[in-house]
Amino acid sequence: MTQTHDSLTDFEAQFADHLELSPEAQDLLFRAARTANAFTDEPVSEEQVRAIYDLVKWAPTSMNNQPLRIVLVRSPEARGRLVEQMSGNNKAKTSTAPLVAVLAADTDFHDELGKVFPHFEGARDLFAGNDEMREGSALLNATLQVAYFILGVRAAGLAAGPMTGFDAAGVDREFFPDGAHRTIAVVNIGRPAEGAWMDRLPRLDYDEVVTAV
């Protein structure tokens, strides 16, 4: 199927024709979407976040373990506590975004395995007996889910501003006092304001990333 790709060079377009995803969806999720550093005042509703979650929850994790947990920082008091933990420039962005989400791995995800992976009875115990494996699996899979979530924000027509520059132990302490969660990213969400981003940065070429053996 030949499609039109106005934003692509001829060289790129010959490969894009191998995609089944429509050019509009390619642009919405990948090619035109950008990490936003500034947002309009338009609020992000509960319904929008539900729509995002109900889409991205279907993407795969190991043993369907789904360790991602999301805290929506809605109150000014909680926003203040979060901003305190952010690094440098991230403080200002986190102060002004319409919605800020803290994305963390729940290292007690194994308590849900009986429900989400019911055909393997010993799954919970396997992880209960090995803290290192449990934490590793929580971090790996919740990080996959952070990526799915970022693309889900874009699927809702919003811009995401994911950040890893913060005091992780501080965010864990403030937002997950049970000690069983590890914060992976903080994501600003909203409609991008004018001048929300700089020029696009270069990406590595295929031949710098992909080899065949």
Place this chain on the structure above:
Amino acid sequence: MTQTHDSLTDFEAQFADHLELSPEAQDLLFRAARTANAFTDEPVSEEQVRAIYDLVKWAPTSMNNQPLRIVLVRSPEARGRLVEQMSGNNKAKTSTAPLVAVLAADTDFHDELGKVFPHFEGARDLFAGNDEMREGSALLNATLQVAYFILGVRAAGLAAGPMTGFDAAGVDREFFPDGAHRTIAVVNIGRPAEGAWMDRLPRLDYDEVVTAV
């Protein structure tokens, strides 16, 4: 904008209307797509992998650092070496998939920062002086890119079978003898065969994952 979502309940559909992504694209990437355990013989071409990479390369990483490296296991000799390192049931799946990709984090990603993040001159040295931070950033960001890649495979109309059950040190040794890479996932890729998957497993509800403060 009201859209039709044949595969959704009325409860889900009211939220899906908040998505800008078309229902067809939602299905292709998330709702109808499944982790495949069996594939047809149809080969996966170089052009298809290029199309996938040229799409997903645009998704965000911290400081645009792009640590993901991909090895396409094309030769029978290399396939044999990989299968040797896979666990249990993954051996058979990895033996028969049309294409298998090893996805790893390059812990020397900082050598590219001068090119991919040129406006911050000290970026390379910041990471060169801190092995722990460098390895952490490589793993976190390459894992995000693994998730983008899985969705990219689906965007090409193919099915992915991502696996984390393998001897990671063994795969690193066999495929990255420089000692600077950490394998994150092995992904089988192809057209799903009949009976490629079991019934869909349950996902956690919104209220089990998302809280607001």
